[in-house]
Amino acid sequence: MLTTKGAEKAVEVKRVFLFNDAYKHFEGNRNIMREMLGGKGAGLAEMTAAGVNVPPGMTLLTSLCREYYDNGQKMPSGLFEEIKEELKQIEAQLDRRLGDTKKPLLLSIRSGAKFSMPGMMDTILNLGLNDETVEALGTLTSNPRFAWDSYRRFIQMYSNVVLEIAKDKFEDIIENRKHKLGIKADTELACEHLRELVGEFKALVKSERKVDFPQDTDSQLSGAVEAVFRSWNNSRAVYYRNLNKIDHNLGTAVNVQAMVFGNFDDNSATGVCFTRNPSTGEKVLYGEYLVNAQGEDVVAGTRTPRKIAEMSAEMNTVYKELEETALRLEMHYKDMQDIEFTIEQGKLFLLQTRTGKRTAAAAVKVAVDLSREGILSEKEALSRVEPAQLNQLLLPSFEPKDKQNARAQGRHLATGLNASPGAAIGEIVFCPDESERLAEIGKKVILVRVETCPDDIHGIVPAQGIVTMRGGMTSHAAVVARGMGKPCVAGCEAFRVDLDKEEVAVGGKVLRKGDLISIDGSTGEIFAGAIATHDPHFSGEFAVLLEWADKVRTLAIRTNADTPEDAVRAREFGAEGIGLCRTEHMFMSQERLPVVQQMILAHTTDERKAALAKLLPMQKQDFIGIFKAMKGLPVTIRLLDPPLHEFLPKHDDLLEEVATMKAKGVKGTELREKEALLAKVEELREANPMMGLRGCRLGLVFPEINCMQVQAIFEAAIAVKKEGLEVFPEIMIPLVGHVNELKIARMQLEAVARDVMQKEKFTVDYKFGTMIEIPRACVTANEIAEHAEFFSFGTNDLTQMTFGYSRDDAEGKFLQRYLEGIEWAGSTYKVLTGNPFEVLDQSGVGKLMKIAVEYGLQTRPDLKLGICGEHGGEPSSIAFAHQLGLSYVSCSPYRVPLARLAAAQATFGQEEKDR
Amino acid sequence: MLTTKGAEKAVEVKRVFLFNDAYKHFEGNRNIMREMLGGKGAGLAEMTAAGVNVPPGMTLLTSLCREYYDNGQKMPSGLFEEIKEELKQIEAQLDRRLGDTKKPLLLSIRSGAKFSMPGMMDTILNLGLNDETVEALGTLTSNPRFAWDSYRRFIQMYSNVVLEIAKDKFEDIIENRKHKLGIKADTELACEHLRELVGEFKALVKSERKVDFPQDTDSQLSGAVEAVFRSWNNSRAVYYRNLNKIDHNLGTAVNVQAMVFGNFDDNSATGVCFTRNPSTGEKVLYGEYLVNAQGEDVVAGTRTPRKIAEMSAEMNTVYKELEETALRLEMHYKDMQDIEFTIEQGKLFLLQTRTGKRTAAAAVKVAVDLSREGILSEKEALSRVEPAQLNQLLLPSFEPKDKQNARAQGRHLATGLNASPGAAIGEIVFCPDESERLAEIGKKVILVRVETCPDDIHGIVPAQGIVTMRGGMTSHAAVVARGMGKPCVAGCEAFRVDLDKEEVAVGGKVLRKGDLISIDGSTGEIFAGAIATHDPHFSGEFAVLLEWADKVRTLAIRTNADTPEDAVRAREFGAEGIGLCRTEHMFMSQERLPVVQQMILAHTTDERKAALAKLLPMQKQDFIGIFKAMKGLPVTIRLLDPPLHEFLPKHDDLLEEVATMKAKGVKGTELREKEALLAKVEELREANPMMGLRGCRLGLVFPEINCMQVQAIFEAAIAVKKEGLEVFPEIMIPLVGHVNELKIARMQLEAVARDVMQKEKFTVDYKFGTMIEIPRACVTANEIAEHAEFFSFGTNDLTQMTFGYSRDDAEGKFLQRYLEGIEWAGSTYKVLTGNPFEVLDQSGVGKLMKIAVEYGLQTRPDLKLGICGEHGGEPSSIAFAHQLGLSYVSCSPYRVPLARLAAAQATFGQEEKDR
16 A cells, blocks of 8 residues: 655655556556556556557556545545546647537546456446537537437446446337337437437436436546445445455556547447457457447447457458557567457557456467467466466366256256366266176266275276265265276265165255266266266477476476376376375275285284285285386385274174164074174274374284285385386385384384395385374474485375364364354354365464474485375465475376476466566 | 593593492482492492491492493403402401401402392302301301301302302202201201301202312402393393383492401391381381391391391490481481491491382471471472372372282282272172162262263262273263262273173173272272272371472462362362363263253254253353352363264164164154154264364354353353452363464354443453464464463373374274384384373473464463363473473362472472482
8 A cells, every 4th residue: 555654745645647657656566556556557557658559548546445435435635636637638648628618538437456357346438528518529520429329328327327327217218219210229329319318318317316417527527436436345346356255455446548439430349359269379369349339339238249350351450450469468468468449430449458368278378379489488488377277188077068058957966075076977876886887888887875985996997987975075985086087076965875776866856877967076066967078188288388397396296196007197197206105095906805804804913914915916916017107216105004994894884784683683603793793893993093093003013014015015126127127116104103103113114125135136226204194293303304214294184183173074064164254243254264185284284394394304404305195286285395395296197287387386486476 | 331532541441449439439420320330339339438337348330231241241351450459458458358368358249230129130248258268267256157157158149149050959958957957947057067068068069060169269259240240131130120111221330348247146137227117207217137147038038037126125336326327328318218237246337228218108208307307408308209109198099918918819800991090999880870879878889881971970979989891091981080089990891891781790700789899090900899998198297398399389280170079179289270170071960961962953053042041050050169169269161172972872872773673663753763863963973073073163163052151151250259259260262273263262252251241240350262282273373372361281182183193092002002012023112102191292292382382472472371181280291391381280189289299399400300
């Protein structure tokens, strides 16, 4: 905000700037320029300065709007005098004067806040007309019809905006008149008809407001400016700001600008256009125009505008001028522009320019093209693309229009959690076996379950997508689906799934097996029937942009991958290693689960070892596949992490079965076996499994499990090395909270590794390290680093422990309320501004990470540092990882391109981001 | 350890010190003295220096023992020469010489480590005797029988310790001889018999070891020293060190000392005594002695020693000398001593002194008495008492002897978790209603349950003690019992409780309703039948000591109390306020639970408010009671904290009931109602309730609950103030992890407080603050302190979250293993050295607390800081709280005296503790 140095100087502080003065005054910082002048004012100032033909005008600073409200909605004192003072220069430049009965100047009065709020606030055109100046305008332009048309438009608009008389009433008068005359188009109204309309309009105003329509042009101007200030807080604008999280205290600037007339004659026109195609990025003007019209005609939709390409034929000279101007603006702004223009008697005027909104595909192409054209440096090109947009380019998605249609047809069934992005269409199946069977005969199916478990994996793999009724973003279905890049809508509670009947009840409808549905894992929406999809745009420019990103970034990008297929995909997307290979998923496949259960239910260590011996060759094959896929890139393998009961049948199911058997009088072996299983499951059951026997605790209590895994890793590594390939395994011990956990586990496991290497007479370069996912690990990182060659921040669990939130419970029970806000005494108070499981909480979790990095490097200056939680694929979190000085982030395969770009952008300073 | 400055100087470093030289060399630091000379050596050196009559001798440093082992069990080179060098001075002083055939010197060789390991290592007496010196000794002392008795003793001992020949073989020879002679006592053996025994002993050695018994006195000495080094690692000693957590690397010193003879004649004796009564602290010599005997005779138990008081009559002069010496030693050591002495021909020699072990009662009395006698300052007296001991003084406990008897009689049934200390005896009841009924007719009962729940509270209150089969240290039974100071043994899995049959099966026995049992909540032991108890010793000295503590300490001591009864008790014990009043226990009493359930199961906010309106007057009465009991001391009230499902019937029970009803074909309302309840319980059920909807999250989602509580607090405060009493409520909001949680909750609740105060036209001084129990709260304490007037560290939850341990799961599943150590390749590796739920983890949890304190004070320099977790009653954690600069600790009522003393000790520097 402008501050005054001493109250006596208040009057000297400028609050109103001519466009060309404004640019000089605020030059060099676009952010402040937009804040003070609003987006539109800043654009007008910049265009003027850039030599683009802009009708002269002035901008009233946004601070005046705030002053207006602070002042109990009174116009800031002295403001009108300032406006008049600046106006003199415009009048002199144009040799016209406001209210002059010979050479009247007409003005447009437009709002313009820091952030674009299209159509939400008010605009007044043709200001300065009254009963006398209208005649002068007619004479001056030798076009009385134009003059009277402008006057009736002005009365309509002014009466609506300033005097707050409903638009319809004026439209009714026009319609009546046209009806009486037997004509259809406004353009058929002759000058005398318009003159009569003006009379009727003035009579309407008098009857509605008991005063005459203001003839004094100063009053008109002052009223219009105040109306724009007032429109900042109209209900539309407030709603829009709430929706878009725009600060209500910013206020709007007001732009007072000399009128130019697209409706002057047939050599005049008005239009809007993008300097490039916003959908594809192609370098061609893209927009619409209307001949002999003002902007409001385009908006009103009464006449159909024409494609801008046609202008090349119709008005070739001015089209070329428009092309040149577009180029000039792009050169100036170094970006694609979205412009408004008016042509008055063949002369081009620009009324607005702003950065054009575009699709992800266009964003990439425009950035790369602008750089190739020499307008942007590669770095600047990189900063033009929003990393989060890139996901659009990697996934098939539904055609937005077809989705809209489906909605209109009432085919939207429900919305669940957007657990794994992408679009999928298929027939409903409820049973994993059936999913497998149907997929084998070429059917596309969507697997619908109450929730999924490891037993279902054979049905998940062949399905197009997954829907679950229960479970959050970290439920089995969600995690497995994200790992596979398969669309998944989880926790869709509106789906009342009845597995016995093979039916889903949803909002009064019933869906049955074989019914076609479409699911959007990016939004969580589910539709009946099929919706048209489009394939990912994976253009050449996309690859080029990412190569540029690779040159700039210092963070390495790894991937979270548990299978050779994921590993290959991630490498194609540019992953430089695996940052997290979760071994538990390898335990969950259908043929292995019985062996895993055998291991868990073992009564003795020997029984356990026998089961593990069966798993060893399978694990070895898993690792051979992954090592080969990664072709010598480092692979971080996390040893078994989840609590063992996750591999066993569900406790509640067993309890119900046993109770039912007992009630029905079942006895003997069948009951006893079931009861024994229930007893074992109860023994492993925990009050808070998240904080129980899992991670390295499991490995310390049952060392045989980890030993088998390490044996498999080293045997696999040696097998691959014997084929002449390179392998760099990094063994990661999860959930370490105390240095001794790591120290002891490492001692045990390195002994196993040495044994394998000695036996095979082959050495393997390897590293031992740990997840940092327990708060205690962060504050004792100096001790832990003594025994860890790398730290990988498991930001999912670290967020859970640092906040004390169980993610699955929090998301259903209170996190949503925290994000939406707590209602109290008529206001809403947000507890959290972002979901910490999506965007890394820098001030809390990040603080602990910072401590861990500092302490860890104190002990071991060459400590390798990374993130392998889901935040590793979120742009602001990647930027934070860069700031912390980490070596790499690891994310799911489909997020690798995003991460490459975000990591590049993270190297840019604040200044580069503001430009 | 001694370090050598340059290898060439190695030989100049002294490793063997005469007693008087040793004191001069190490004077001023008792810790180093004990470390280098061992406890016994340090005592001998100090006694010598203090002018007490000690036979001259030398000490071989403990480092030599380490060197012996580092060197592959070889004697350090040059050591024997050093010993001989020092020996010259002793020989000169006494005018006797080792191996001299005229005036032979006899030596004792004794072990002595830093920490006392009584009887675990070896001792050799009478060294220096051989076939020639024995004759000289006989001549010199004119007592050949004594000489030959000493010689046969020496051969026995040396052969056993150095030559490793079993003792029995020598005893058999003696017994045979006595049998042949027809005599019973050793003293009846005449000189010639002893001479013959020596011949037989030597023959035994020859036949066992194929060599003659060593006649060379230098070989004897060198062999004896090595044997002492060796005995450091005998199995007894290793076991003892494991048991007492003594470092295996310390090593033992060796004391080589001139012999004096308690078995010289009837004017000689040997004895042990405490300078005061170690059981009561009374100032009187307390011990035993034997005339004409050596120390081994006392140990052997062949003759019954006499009480030391009898010595006053029998050997009055020397008894007075002993009293004087005791006084001198107490003056020197400023503490009660445990001494060994020998009288040779009426002359008193001291052979050992050490700080005497004592009961808690004695510790308090001795410390206070020593101070009153001018030997200790008040501060020193305070440092002499171990705070943890004080609990003994506040609880009834079982007579140790009677417990031992019960054990011998096989009445020990089982040992569970020592969940709440104290001794209780009563008849078994299984049903809370019956507990209540029997207690009303004056029966003493022990309530035995599988586990307890809020419904059982009416049966817990009247019971003498509680036993549960399931549940850990924080289970309902444990927490409630500790709160009430009622003995409880929890998680006693050996008790197979059958509630239907009203039986417990335990180790093959079956206990039934009405059977008498005794439970020790301090140890977790359970016995059949009654065991004698003794009442707490609450002596005047105890009160005096705590008054001294109060003068010194800077930490305030508050209490955790939820009822007026607890509050009164805690105030009697010296509590200066309530640091934690948990309101959830108020919701759990039998008459309130249905209303609480009504509130939870409410379908609308109005229904919930109606239930809360019923609770309001009850809560108000609770607070009135507590405020009155605390008489104007501050009362910190924590708003409702636990997840709501804790107040509802158990999920598994409902699930079983519903399954059973269905299997039996039950239909209609009964089933539907049960299913509806199950559905609600399932809705509230959480995967990890510890990290779910609880604490302030509950208050933000359902503000009505907290609002009711705050209304009750302020109405109660005003009611009490209207009676003219002072009240200082401090409202504590639990589980805050983000500043906004506190900010919003405080805004809501202060509005309620203002409303009450306005309505009642009365103001109350109050504070708003928060628990710090979430790691995120620690690292964002600067933000949180903006809205909190106090922080109270909830170290229980903070420990859970910082470690990522769910306490209930951890204790059963892996914590015990972590504490006992992980077995690997024949060794045991401890993961944790202490249970972090008992002793605050200073390096992890403490680090976060330190950050929170620093950040909190940055924002609000007058922030009040305290601990209200269970660590608030643990001495080392209290010392840490003092170091952190907290204002107070809060603990359960029975721990308040302990905390007062620990807080006083926390103000002492390291130097004061070492002394």
